[in-house]
Amino acid sequence: MILVLSRKDDLAVNLVLPELAKRGVEALxxxxxxxxxxSRIISRLVDGAWRHTLVTGGAEYDCSVFSAVWNRRPSRxxxxxxxxxxxxxxxxxxxxxxxxxxxxxxxxTRWFPARSIDVIRTQxxxxxxxxxxxxxxxVPETTVTNDPETLVEAWTEAEGRLxxxxxxxxxxxxxxxxxxxxxxxxxxxxxxxxxxxxxAPAILQPYVDKAVELRITVVGDRVFTAExxxxxxxxxxxxxxxxxxxxxxxxxxxxPEDVERRCVDLVGSLGLAFGCIDVILTPEGEYVYxxxxxxxxxxxxxxxxxxxxxxxxxxxxxxxxxxx
Amino acid sequence: MTGFPETLAEAVELLRGLPRRREGVRAxxxxxAAWRAVRPGSRAQLVVDVRPGSPVVDYDLILDxxxxxxxxxxxxxxxxxxxxxxxxxHWAASKVLAVDGQxxxxxxxxxxxxxxxxxxxxxxxxxxxxxxxxxxxxEEPDPSPEELQRASDDFRRRRGLHSRxxxxxxxxxxxxxxxxxxxxxxxxxxxxxxxxxxEAESAEAYFEEHAAEFDRVSAVxxxxxxxxxxxxxxxxxxxAAIAGAVARPVGEIxxxxxxxxxxxxxxxxxxxxxxxxxGPVPYRDGFLFGAVRRRRLASPDPDTLAAAGRAAFSAFLxxxxxxxxxxxxxx
Numbered sequence: 001m002i003l004v005l006s007r008k009d010d011l012a013v014n015l016v017l018p019e020l021a022k023r024g025v026e027a028l029x030x031x032x033x034x035x036x037x038x039s040r041i042i043s044r045l046v047d048g049a050w051r052h053t054l055v056t057g058g059a060e061y062d063c064s065v066f067s068a069v070w071n072r073r074p075s076r077x078x079x080x081x082x083x084x085x086x087x088x089x090x091x092x093x094x095x096x097x098x099x100x101x102x103x104x105x106x107x108x109t110r111w112f113p114a115r116s117i118d119v120i121r122t123q124x125x126x127x128x129x130x131x132x133x134x135x136x137x138x139v140p141e142t143t144v145t146n147d148p149e150t151l152v153e154a155w156t157e158a159e160g161r162l163x164x165x166x167x168x169x170x171x172x173x174x175x176x177x178x179x180x181x182x183x184x185x186x187x188x189x190x191x192x193x194x195x196x197x198x199x200a201p202a203i204l205q206p207y208v209d210k211a212v213e214l215r216i217t218v219v220g221d222r223v224f225t226a227e228x229x230x231x232x233x234x235x236x237x238x239x240x241x242x243x244x245x246x247x248x249x250x251x252x253x254x255x256p257e258d259v260e261r262r263c264v265d266l267v268g269s270l271g272l273a274f275g276c277i278d279v280i281l282t283p284e285g286e287y288v289y290x291x292x293x294x295x296x297x298x299x300x301x302x303x304x305x306x307x308x309x310x311x312x313x314x315x316x317x318x319x320x321x322x323x324x
Numbered sequence: 325m326t327g328f329p330e331t332l333a334e335a336v337e338l339l340r341g342l343p344r345r346r347e348g349v350r351a352x353x354x355x356x357a358a359w360r361a362v363r364p365g366s367r368a369q370l371v372v373d374v375r376p377g378s379p380v381v382d383y384d385l386i387l388d389x390x391x392x393x394x395x396x397x398x399x400x401x402x403x404x405x406x407x408x409x410x411x412x413x414h415w416a417a418s419k420v421l422a423v424d425g426q427x428x429x430x431x432x433x434x435x436x437x438x439x440x441x442x443x444x445x446x447x448x449x450x451x452x453x454x455x456x457x458x459x460x461x462x463e464e465p466d467p468s469p470e471e472l473q474r475a476s477d478d479f480r481r482r483r484g485l486h487s488r489x490x491x492x493x494x495x496x497x498x499x500x501x502x503x504x505x506x507x508x509x510x511x512x513x514x515x516x517x518x519x520x521x522x523e524a525e526s527a528e529a530y531f532e533e534h535a536a537e538f539d540r541v542s543a544v545x546x547x548x549x550x551x552x553x554x555x556x557x558x559x560x561x562x563x564a565a566i567a568g569a570v571a572r573p574v575g576e577i578x579x580x581x582x583x584x585x586x587x588x589x590x591x592x593x594x595x596x597x598x599x600x601x602x603g604p605v606p607y608r609d610g611f612l613f614g615a616v617r618r619r620r621l622a623s624p625d626p627d628t629l630a631a632a633g634r635a636a637f638s639a640f641l642x643x644x645x646x647x648x649x650x651x652x653x654x655x
Contacts, residue, residue, distance in 0.1 A: 151407075164408070172409055175345070175379055179412035189373065189382060193400040196407035229501065249503040 001065050002027040002317050006072035012299045013072060019314030025321055030056050033075025036096050041103060050106040067320040068110040110320045113274035119294045122270040128292045131269055135262050137289035140205040148194035154204040155186055161207040162186040208280050208288050214253055216277040217298050218267040219312040223260045226301045227253040250304035259287050273316060328390050331366055335385050339399040345379050377417025416653040423455035423648045456644045457515045467513035475513040523633030530636035531624055537587040538622035538632055545593060545614025548577030553604035553613040562601040562615035585631040
């Protein structure tokens with residue numbers, strides 16, 4: 001049996017569940033956001049090992065029945081509605097997070113892509129950029145800083161062709177409305193407010209010219225590469241997250257063998273079973289690594305390219321099942 | 325007399341105190357105008373840099389230097405806002421609206437406006453319909469090559485894109501690759517397929533339920549300002565009066581002669597009996613005067629069923645619009 005940890009509106013789960021069913025394997029879809037409000041877990045230390053029992057939806061599951069856990073997009077733990085005091089809610093939810101980290105750590109099975117703490121650790125761009133560089137990927141000359149003067153220096157060194165990125169996506173708002181900091185070409189106007197950089201670090205890289213952008217999805221040792229022709233649209237030219245179906249062209253890309261092998265090695269070396277790697281193919285034919293997202297979205301790639309990613313995920317998940 | 329260093333220092337303080345939101349720009353201009361009145365020699369001008377997709381604005385102040393030339397000042401203050409937050413964009417900056425979660429980008433909206441522009445509709449209805457149809461046609465089978473070609477021909481004809489050169493120039497103008505254009509056509513063709521199928525499947529039932537709307541009505545009517553229409557209405561024979569207006573114009577009016585189902589003649593004439601004259605009555609942005617020459621009971625012939633299908637589809641869209649959860653991001 002497979003345990004899927006994800007929130008209930010996660011469309012990607014709906015792509016994989018039918019594939020698991022086709023393979024005759026049952027799955028339990030549980031959102032840790034239901035803990036502790038609507039689910040219970042009993043952990044017993046027996047002969048030096050933990051035995052976990054998950055109680056949810058009126059059923060009880062000995063966690064040893066799960067041959068793999070797909071750690072997709074779980075919600076944060078949530079206190080029951082009846083816990084009204086804000087400090088009590090904070091207390092409950094923090095304890096729940098700490099407990100669930102321990103539960104994951106001592107839950108001995110195959111984790112896809114990895115346990116939460118490892119997902120968070122490896123999606124840090126500082127960590128995965130060095131891992132990629134060590135494996136021989138071409139990576140942009142990168143500066144991560146909150147030093148205001150370095151901003152102007154980096155812009156000068158890049159001859160005015162500098163881009164800035166967030167260290168990681170974090171939610172914030174302006175005047176009550178959500179805002180995003182997309183990959184942004186740094187203009188002279190941006191330099192005039194250099195003092196603001198002191199308040200939070202940013203990633204600075206020379207602009208890398210693109211022929212196409214590649215989204216490389218690694219599942220175990222299988223690699224699915226889609227090319228996104230982001231340069232045809234003004235909306236996606238600098239950051240393809242502005243994509244829209246009709247205006248973005250996708251195709252399957254044939255990755256050179258050495259780059260493909262390096263992608264598998266990168267994901268493996270980070271201790272992951274899955275990763276979405278963003279790479280730029282320059283007009284000169286060079287593959288430039290940008291980042292790996294250990295739990296990136298892939299449903300849209302499958303939809304536009306028919307690459308069988310959900311099948312590969314299902315294959316990985318059921319590989320530990322003992323035949324009946 | 326104030327020296328230039330003092331003027332500069334004052335200008336910097338002025339800039340640092342200006343409101344940095346779009347709604348504060350008027351107040352900022354007033355502040356600068358008031359300061360310039362005190363320092364006329366500066367010939368100060370405020371330049372407002374309105375960022376797309378952000379409520380934040382930037383300012384520059386241009387001053388004359390006493391020895392000739394200009395000085396441009398910008399002076400963002402320390403307000404504790406991180407650099408990445410300051411230079412962020414609203415999460416919906418590239419979107420116009422969402423209908424039941426189906427979002428519409430600015431780029432698609434612009435194309436849609438040209439594709440759907442109709443007379444009795446608001447732009448807003450057209451954009452909502454685009455989202456409704458995108459959702460509704462999702463399960464439609466892939467369009468055939470003939471359907472795609474027809475969608476392309478219609479699209480190009482409506483825009484006067486008759487040659488390959490015209491087409492390439494237009495693609496460049498709107499920032500589309502030919503592959504993106506094909507994707508757009510694919511969506512249009514699928515929507516058209518959905519529409520054709522819905523009309524065909526619902527025509528008979530709609531006709532049976534609303535037979536009176538499909539009486540065959542032969543009518544003439546004139547549309548224009550009220551005075552010339554009132555003059556026509558003063559005649560005993562409305563048909564002769566309208567015919568006379570064509571021969572001897574009584575002002576700027578538009579005359580229509582039609583033989584259609586009742587649902588597709590102007591609303592004031594839909595229920596009029598044979599020989600009845602109507603108007604002048606308010607109609608669209610003017611007035612209407614007209615008369616029904618002949619009215620025959622509805623029969624389910626192919627033309628009438630086609631009209632019933634169109635009406636059924638309009639009713640479907642109106643129903644979906646009424647029930648949909650619509651979120652306009654910028655209205």
